Amino acid sequence: xxxxxxxxxxxxxxxxxxxxxxxxxxxxxxxxxxxxxxxxxxxxxxxxxxxxxxxxxxxxxxxxxxxxxxxxxxxxxxxxxxxxxxxxxxxxxxxxxxxxxxxxxxxxxxxxxxxxxxxxxxxxxxxxxxxxxxxxxxxxxxxxxxxxxxxxxxxxxxxxxxxxxxxxxxxxxxxxxxxxxxxxxxxxxxxxxxxxxxxxxxxxxxxxxxxxxxxxxxxxxxxxxxxxxxxxxxxxxxxxxxxxxxxxxxxxxxxxxxxxx
Amino acid sequence: xxxxxxxxxxxxxxxxxxxxxxxxxxxxxxxxxxxxxxxxxxxxxxxxxxxxxxxxxxxxxxxxxxxxxxxxxxxxxxxxxxxxxxxxxxxxxxxxxxxxxxxxxxxxxxxxxxxxxxxxxxxxxxxxxxxxxxxxxxxxxxxxxxxxxxxxxxxxxxxxxxxxxxxxxxxxxxxxxxxxxxxxxxxxxxxxxxxxx
Numbered sequence: 001x002x003x004x005x006x007x008x009x010x011x012x013x014x015x016x017x018x019x020x021x022x023x024x025x026x027x028x029x030x031x032x033x034x035x036x037x038x039x040x041x042x043x044x045x046x047x048x049x050x051x052x053x054x055x056x057x058x059x060x061x062x063x064x065x066x067x068x069x070x071x072x073x074x075x076x077x078x079x080x081x082x083x084x085x086x087x088x089x090x091x092x093x094x095x096x097x098x099x100x101x102x103x104x105x106x107x108x109x110x111x112x113x114x115x116x117x118x119x120x121x122x123x124x125x126x127x128x129x130x131x132x133x134x135x136x137x138x139x140x141x142x143x144x145x146x147x148x149x150x151x152x153x154x155x156x157x158x159x160x161x162x163x164x165x166x167x168x169x170x171x172x173x174x175x176x177x178x179x180x181x182x183x184x185x186x187x188x189x190x191x192x193x194x195x196x197x198x199x200x201x202x203x204x205x206x207x208x209x210x211x212x213x214x215x216x217x218x219x220x221x222x223x224x225x226x227x228x229x230x231x232x233x234x235x236x237x238x239x240x241x242x243x244x245x246x247x248x249x250x251x252x253x254x255x256x257x258x259x260x261x
Numbered sequence: 262x263x264x265x266x267x268x269x270x271x272x273x274x275x276x277x278x279x280x281x282x283x284x285x286x287x288x289x290x291x292x293x294x295x296x297x298x299x300x301x302x303x304x305x306x307x308x309x310x311x312x313x314x315x316x317x318x319x320x321x322x323x324x325x326x327x328x329x330x331x332x333x334x335x336x337x338x339x340x341x342x343x344x345x346x347x348x349x350x351x352x353x354x355x356x357x358x359x360x361x362x363x364x365x366x367x368x369x370x371x372x373x374x375x376x377x378x379x380x381x382x383x384x385x386x387x388x389x390x391x392x393x394x395x396x397x398x399x400x401x402x403x404x405x406x407x408x409x410x411x412x413x414x415x416x417x418x419x420x421x422x423x424x425x426x427x428x429x430x431x432x433x434x435x436x437x438x439x440x441x442x443x444x445x446x447x448x449x450x451x452x453x454x455x456x457x458x
Binding site for chain 1: 417
């Protein structure tokens, strides 16, 4: 956009249904570029000298959308502009149909909260004003000085890297041997229900009775314990053992069905 | 104990110590070097800062978090430029906005800055980091552990602030807003935020 474009008067022809206190048709404003939607919204409110605390935000919906249509914004922030536009249009639609309860929104959509948007505007304004205050103090030199320090130097050294370093690095890289296969003992152990059934049977071969917790205590991993438990359930299902537990979390006594019969 | 001369002696020692120090010294370091308790050292540092200010001396004591350094007074900054020229580009509006959010809301994340500004702020924060006006201060203990940013001594030097306490308060609406936000939603109805009509 050329400078001439921006200087051309931009008519603010608002919807006749929306009261915006700008009577003078010759009123012109050279709009700066807006980086963010709150900046634009605040500008629209302030340029109309509306009270940010009380103005229905729907009143500036048209001007906002019109500005957006005329001045394409940076793609990075486009979605932020569109979100605010959608909220303003929603607020305006509620004002046009004040008595009609609106159909419920789809579950995912949140009701637009005018108070929340207003809060964001007020917070943004306070920090923008603080930024202007900082800008007024900002010169081309620090306001307070101290003796120079070594740490003031740029972090990354700007010396060019000699090409030899790269060649040496490549040579070192080439010298690194292929990774060797991991030793067999750290290969993940696979535990099957069948194995744990054998473990249970061996334990039962002594007296025909065993405390399940005493076997679980010997398990090295959570998985092994879980599989052992499943193995016990499998033996119960096959009616090869019985399992008794007097109370919740109490000891579980596993007994061979043959010995019990 | 080297402490035989009382408060005036301690003040003079601290002034000399900070004069030769080549980096900001923490309260704990200063207390150890002065061989006094940390409480006593901090009281003496605060008194020194006040005295330099009140006597309109050419140097000031600057504090950031619990570290201290001597700097030139902001009143003479412009005249010093003739001797120590260190030209820097002024900050852009966007950079000033992001810096204001960090300064007033620190420690805060990039997300906090973006929520207040309603604008992607990755680039401006990186430029503030590069200029050492802000620095990483840690990570917030929330999902993703986002990096927290705070202002630096360089920030105080650039804007002529003796400490963060010198930052002007935010505008009164913001204070009103904080009060409103603290209240439960519907109860705030009668107050400043009239609803639509």
